[in-house]
Amino acid sequence: MSLDIDHLRQWIGREDQAHEVLSSTLAQRLYATLDREGPTEDGADAPLLTHHCLCQPLVSTAELGPDGHPKRGGFLPPVPLPRRMWAGGALQFHSAPRVGEDITRQSVIEDVTMKSGRSGALCFVAVRHNFSSPRGPILSERQDIVYREATPSGTAAKPTPAPHGEERREISASPAFLFRYSALTFNSHRIHYDLPYAMDEEFYPGLVVHGPLQAMLLAQYAADLMGRTPSSFSFRSMAPIFGGGSFFLHAQKQGDDLKLWTAAPDGPMAMEAQARWD
Template sequence: MSALDLGHLRDWIGREEVAAERVTAALVQRFNATFDRQGEVREGNIAPAMIHLCLAPPTAPTASLGPDGHPARGGFLPPVPLPRRMWAGGALTFQDAIRVGDLVTRRSTIRDVTLKEGRSGRLCFVTVEHRIDSAGRLAVHERQDIVYRDISTAARAPEQAPRGTHRQRVTPSAALLFRYSALTFNSHRIHYDAPYVRDEEGYPGLIVHGPLQATQLVQLAEALGGSPPARFEFRSLTPIFDTQDYVLNAAADGDGMRLWTAAVDGPVAMEARATW
């Protein structure tokens, strides 16, 4: 593996990328089917929260994908020479509705690249800012934190997650993970290729997508709060595998709501806070 040249990687700060896609009724129907949401979809309807994560994904040619299914490094994101990459966290502010039929444009900007040393080795964080416009209106402002890390698994065993006031159990079926990968055009093999994830990555099973968990927590917050939150912040702590069910948890937290995911009897996997 090549050396990590932070100075070179920081040359990517300020790099921008723009992509756009129209929100079709068919896409919303597939999104709703994936998350078992009911209701008729018509032109002009408000689209579900978090659907922007399924719009205008990168479309690298199949021949350009690496062994893990990710596009070759470089391009918009810096070519961090660490083997594992995950969606570490972020914050979303929902400014206006995205509606079925709208043309949604995402303008993405690399805001920072930093290097840290953790218990499991080197961690390189890339901060990306996304501005999501829908029919010319700012709909979502998002900060996305991506972390690249070494393979080392040396880490302190986390504590078992607490039980939320509200709990919803989820079965991470292969069909659910496959459908979400298809919705987001995500070819990362850790989400659908069981032999690969066990034999090459050393994990016990398929990994539940971070964006999928975040979407489920936003949906839980919306169901409990009566409307989608105005702001949602989250952080990924540990992976969830398809080897057992996991639980969406929620509890009141001052003027907002604390939310988290955890495998049954497992540690907190993703923690979040929603406010209205």
């Protein structure tokens, strides 16, 4: 498939904005979904990466594409490649969002580039999100979205199992867990809750564990291990993890920082991340 990259690059600089109150109910639902406990009264710090549940684009059901994503050509460029995933990102934390605050998201398309991979053409869209509250900046996030061809998975060599970290935590990737996270983030991509679609249309062996969910779990794990929020956090998706079983969060000290990754039992490294403290 040929892409008019010059046309797609005309979206660079396009902006979008939204705001939403971080309600106590949202914080309670997120804690329940993650099997965690924490304060949810007004003024309490919300869990790390709660902003992924806030200020999501509001698109009517009739405007969704066959994969469940909003149809393209609005804020995001109309990339004709059919498959879309969150390839990675980087976050700088300034302060924690607080329950009861009106949170504002300001977004801009920073870049649109083309590459070639094993599955064919790849189109990367880099989006910058800045979140703030009446107190000032909360965080800045670069989101890397990749679009690719709809290519069935071929027979690949058995991947090298991921190493075990000094610390690790088991996570149950039940369908209910994935569905709840999709609901909290207003994410209707069908690979996360519609098993026939995930297998028959996108050629996966099962439901796909969300990349942002893995990033949230790793960031919170890093804060749990170190007892404080990192100043920055970056992550990169390397391979999918599928629901129905368990996977592990791994962590390894690197000086004053942490290297983190996710992996299914005996599976390859699925997401790698770095948490840093200034």
